[in-house]
Amino acid sequence: VGRITIKEVAREAGVSLGTVNKALTGKTGISKESKQKVLNAVEKLGYKTNYVAGSLARNAIRIGIIIPSDWEDYYSDICDGIAYEMNRLIDWKVEGVTLKYAVKSNDAEQQALECFKRMNQEGINALIFCHDNYSTYARALEFAAEKNIDVICVGIGLLDKCSNFSTVIEVDAYKCGRIAAELLENFLPDNSNVAVFVGSKGITPHIEKIKGFSDKIVESGKLKLCAAFETEDDDMLSQRMTHELIDKNAIDGIYVATGAVRGVCQAICESGNAGKIKIVATDLSDDCIKNMNNNIICATVYQNTFLQGVMAVNLFYKHFSAGEKFTDIILVPPVLFTKESLLSDGQKGMYASYSTMQNV
Amino acid sequence: VGRITIKEVAREAGVSLGTVNKALTGKTGISKESKQKVLNAVEKLGYKTNYVAGSLARNAIRIGIIIPSDWEDYYSDICDGIAYEMNRLIDWKVEGVTLKYAVKSNDAEQQALECFKRMNQEGINALIFCHDNYSTYARALEFAAEKNIDVICVGIGLLDKCSNFSTVIEVDAYKCGRIAAELLENFLPDNSNVAVFVGSKGITPHIEKIKGFSDKIVESGKLKLCAAFETEDDDMLSQRMTHELIDKNAIDGIYVATGAVRGVCQAICESGNAGKIKIVATDLSDDCIKNMNNNIICATVYQNTFLQGVMAVNLFYKHFSAGEKFTDIILVPPVLFTKESLLSDGQKGMYASYSTMQNV
């Protein structure tokens, strides 16, 4: 009875425990023959590694975390997810070093590179990097590649160019767009006019959101897509644009696929269109929740940012503890929320929290 | 550097490791003085238990699982969640014994009691019991109480009478009702007529769903609630009732708060009301998904059954490994899904899956 352990594998294969370990973890310093003997024994006995025992025995995994000090609205939820999972994995000997840089500053590139270099000195095993676009940080990522440091990028705009030497975690932007369109189709009578607001039309995930939104509308043939605007995530700008949009068109619904939702909602209220023009927003910022509670926003497509942060940490854990390979990219599915389905503060991140199992 | 261990606590307190363990786990066989010395040392050193090490050292936790062999539509998702989490915790020395009974049979009570007795012989530490109402199984639950076996109940209708000797995991039914009402408010013009279908008006969670639905409608003052029907989860009955409802009323939307959604959708189609009368359904049964894909059902309120199963197992794990106390009841928040936001098969249970971290 009881579980098969490496001890039994070693006996069956006629080698020592250390040799079994090398065969199992793919380390060097083992002969072809020994390795084969071990693998045969594993197969024969049906051995499965106990990773709990493994993480007690191995050295600590040090993960470097480079996150923005600014742009709280968007990044704080990702950072919460990272911190949540790092804390959860303390008993598994996962340690972290955190450095911050100002992603919106002019010298963001330089600041980030500096962080990468300090992390290298700190002797971290891997790096989690939250940023907003690939091109700015190409040099930093190359530096990591030179030093053989694996990097997981979490954030937005990463799809623009998926680097060879890093893994990307991002929301399924195309799906976000489709969901938003479907909602407006349900909320509005046929032949209504809708518009979509993104941060920038030059960034892949925003392009994907527009594409998903537009594709769904064309497929269903219920609504008419009037226009796609760029807010540059600026509330003043989005407010002005919303006013212009309302003045010039008979607009019935707007998908605000990025930040600057406050400006949009303000314009909606100022023009007396609260509750008339249906708004579908993005994420769960304070502005968004406030406007949901006031019935200005009907629904929001949460980009599952908390879970994105959780997954980044967990991916490294699995890699270093179980040798799991990285995939190039992970597209996280968005979650739909309405006012009544919002989670209370105590349940915040419930899916990646209850589900993630505090002490496991 | 490095983490504080019980070794250091023992030295600080001037006692042995075994004594520290007794103090920390609340076991008997330790003097007041020793216990206090340990607690002082823990406080002083800031000691935190490493549960990973603990689960390697302790004896296995044996969990008995009593689940229905029938009523697949509803229970299979809970059972999947239980199985998922049991499998995830193998490395933590969590073992399971599963027995099945026919919840819809006439002698369900007798069958369940028989399962309880066999579980007791199996020497399980705790019991997970999936059932559909409290009163039928009172004797079985009393038996468990006599034998000092903790029971976690997962399913529906459990709130009817929350026993003293068990913990209940159930969906937040009131919240389900509110979400459904909110959706129909968004989908329909003001002053539209809506109805709600439940399985039975005599079961607390169904009463709660009606209450949530009705409360929200009254608060908003947008819709008119015509009627609440009992389907007894029978498709023939729900089909007939839907036809009658349509014939007698100008109905615009229906919240199908329980099974028998197939009958409702059939009647909707037969009467030529597909897409006209807006349907909000419950859960993610095959019938439900099929009708979502055909645009008969606009949205569904998923009762998070997979997660309920996961949580049942995890609750016991936390209890036995970390001494966590049980709460009387856990109300799991529902999740809103539309056709476009449905998860693909590969992502099934993503929240309690990705988030639950396969190998952690």
Added chain:
DNA sequence: CTGAAAGCGCTTACAG
């Protein structure tokens, strides 16, 4: 390349 030993941080009998 290989094996024997020590150790990760706990829990569990068991002798006193």
Added chain:
DNA sequence: CTGAAAGCGCTTACAG
């Protein structure tokens, strides 16, 4: 009630 020892199933240096 208390403590010393063994052990959970691995990984990690290190000597050969």
